[in-house]
Amino acid sequence: MSEFLQQLVNGVTWGSVYALIALGYTMVYGILRLINFAHGDIYMLGAFIGLYTSNWLRAGEAPSPAKAIAVLLTSMAACALIGMLIERLAYKPVRRSPRLSALITAIGVSLLLENGGALLFGADPKFFPQLIPSHNIALGMGVTLSNQQLIVLVVSVVLMTLLRLLVLHTRVGKAMQAVSHNHMAASLMGISVDRIITFTFMIGSALAAAAGVLVALQSPKIEPYMGIMPGLKAFVAAVLGGIGNIPGAVVGGLVMGVAEVLVTGYLSPTYRDAIAFVLLIVILLVRPAGIFGKAVTEKV
């Protein structure tokens, strides 16, 4: 029993990282109907920018919470900027093209970031300095939580709460909702659709960057191709929850994280990559629009 609870705790921690990445996918999809394949690579860039910032701050030699926060915020800000550039330079020109062309553009950007990263950072894995020395916290019933896991959970919850407040209660958040409902109507109401789309990309990229830094905190080996699999699975998580739906992305991410950890623990680590997709197919066959998605009836 205590082993199961321990797995559950690990799964929720890992799942909250998926959730952070999935949020970016789901927001961009909600607003543009575009699967932003490059999103997983933004997560990779987040980890690398975090690495260079912490080297610059010497955060590995003399760790302090202030430096860790500075690393997180710098990485988020830098990735928000990169997200904006990608949207402006690559996605905006294909916005009126067939959707598959936009998708191929996204794949091109993804390949560019991976291979550009390999060129810039080197293809070999780099080690992320330990920003926060690790120690375990006993939770009772034989379950332990490392302080790093705790930080992952707390930061994820804080970011998700901020996102929720932003989307539901601010002018720009309401504009985002309006644009995701209908571009034309939103622009007739005086909303600058272009600016909202750019803003959405920035928020999503910042969240992915945070996920990158949080993962690097726990498993410090980072390399330019590290974003492919988590990116893919986070996308699956977003679809699982109902793509375009923000709470759905969080739930999807958590379900995915827990399922993966359980399969690794009780079945075999080699099946870990398959469970995400098995789960996806089963859920989509039962609920074709995802857990929280609304089935849309097509009108002629």
Added chain:
Amino acid sequence: MKRALGPLVTLVALLVLNAALQRALNPYYFQVLILVGINIILAVSLNLVNGFTGQFSIGHAGFMAAGAYGSAMFTLTVGQRFAGALVSAHLPQAIAQGAALLVALLLGGLLAALFGYLVGLPSLRLRGDYLAIVTLGFGEIIRVLILNVDAIGGARGLPGIPHWANFFWVFLGVAVVVAVSRNLAHSTYGRALFAIRDDEIAAEALGVDTTRYKVTAFVIGAFFAGVAGGLFAHYLSYLNPNSFTFIKSIEVIAMVVLGGMGSISGSMLAAIVLTLLPEVLRPVKDLRMVLYSLMLILLMITRPQGLLGTRELSFGRLFGRRPATEPRA
């Protein structure tokens, strides 16, 4: 008599080229040529699903893997003995191996087609991006299964597959898939597929059994992907699950989209361009993949409808002999 002429000329031409090219080309160019052929089969077969029918499949590498492993396992268990028996029955070696290869390719294709049927079924319920992600999931599941089955090599890969595929067989595959696609496009069957692509609801209202046609498109596309996989296995003599990742599916989609959705000659042209591009860029080494991705983005921005759009290249039109009366494909 006239109907048999085209295939006959193709066969003879392939045999002559097979003998000539193997001597004339250096091994590197020859291998690139074979890869071009295999990629053309993949792109044209995916075009049946994505381009003709408008279904969004991004798991083509999974079908290719099923065909590759299926045909390789047949050859390793039965095919080699079968070829040996034919040789001892005084058949020339090339013919004996060819016959065994043909059986292996057909079986690999059928196995992939079975998977295509299974993947096609959810298309009854799922549309667009949801269908896409399910096909992606199927592809990944097939790969993970291969990784975990020790009898077919698992993560180590499957070595020792006889090197039976050559120029003749690969480009015979190309000729067959192109002929099937072309004939399909000009048949009532093809019209139904285009109708589904253009407007599924309208097609259904006009009495097209959309489910059946969509699943059929998946099955035919998967069959040829499986054949391409079988050729790949019997050319390289070694299989590894890492050859069939999601990246491979993406490469094939890029070919279909770049060529122009629904255009057979477009898919062929793009398969040639996108196979040669990384090879041409080899001298710049580290910059190679960066330039490749940049070109992909720029091509999509400047020609979002693909190189040929939905048009077809034809020699007749190229030389202005025939007016453009061919139905739009």
